[in-house]
Amino acid sequence: MTKIHINKIITLHNTPHGSLLEVMEQQGLVVESQCRSGDCGTCRCTLVSGEVEYQSFPLAFIGPNEILPCVCKAKTDLVIEGLQFQTLVKKA
Numbered sequence: 462m463t464k465i466h467i468n469k470i471i472t473l474h475n476t477p478h479g480s481l482l483e484v485m486e487q488q489g490l491v492v493e494s495q496c497r498s499g500d501c502g503t504c505r506c507t508l509v510s511g512e513v514e515y516q517s518f519p520l521a522f523i524g525p526n527e528i529l530p531c532v533c534k535a536k537t538d539l540v541i542e543g544l545q546f547q548t549l550v551k552k553a
Contacts, residue, residue, distance in 0.1 A: 466540045471548075475539075480516060481530035485546065492530065493545035499532035504544075506530065511539035 463475040465484070473488045475481075482504060485492050494504040502521030506528060513533040523529060530544070 463535050464538050465535060466538070467544050467546070468542055475535045477534075479534075481513070481528075481533055481535060481539075484535075485530065489549045490546045491549060494531055497531045499529050502529065504530045506544040507542045509540040509542055512536040513539070 465473045465475055465481065467473065467485075467490075471490075473485060473490075476484050476487070479487070482492055482494055482497065492504055495501045496503070499515075499517060499519030500521055502523070505521065505523060508526050508528045512535075513528050514536050515533045517532050519529045519532050521529060528541070530541075
């Protein structure tokens with residue numbers, strides 16, 4: 462199972478199903494996103510290391526080493542920086 466290291470503060474376990482955005486949401490992150498189809502670029506972040514595979518071609522501009530978690534999956538362990546997110550508060 463691959464791991465996703467985010468902003469040097471959180472590590473998630475990747476699952477083979479769904480996009481990176483869906484994996485993050487399943488594990489309690491609320492990621493800044495809008496279109497969920499690679500069109501707007503709101504979820505854009507920097508891929509420091511690792512390799513992703515795109516599920517569909519993103520239309521939003523992405524620069525070198527940038528990814529759109531809404532339309533890609535992790536192929537290897539990832540280190541991501543610059544992701545805008547909050548964690549869900551679990552109620553007792």
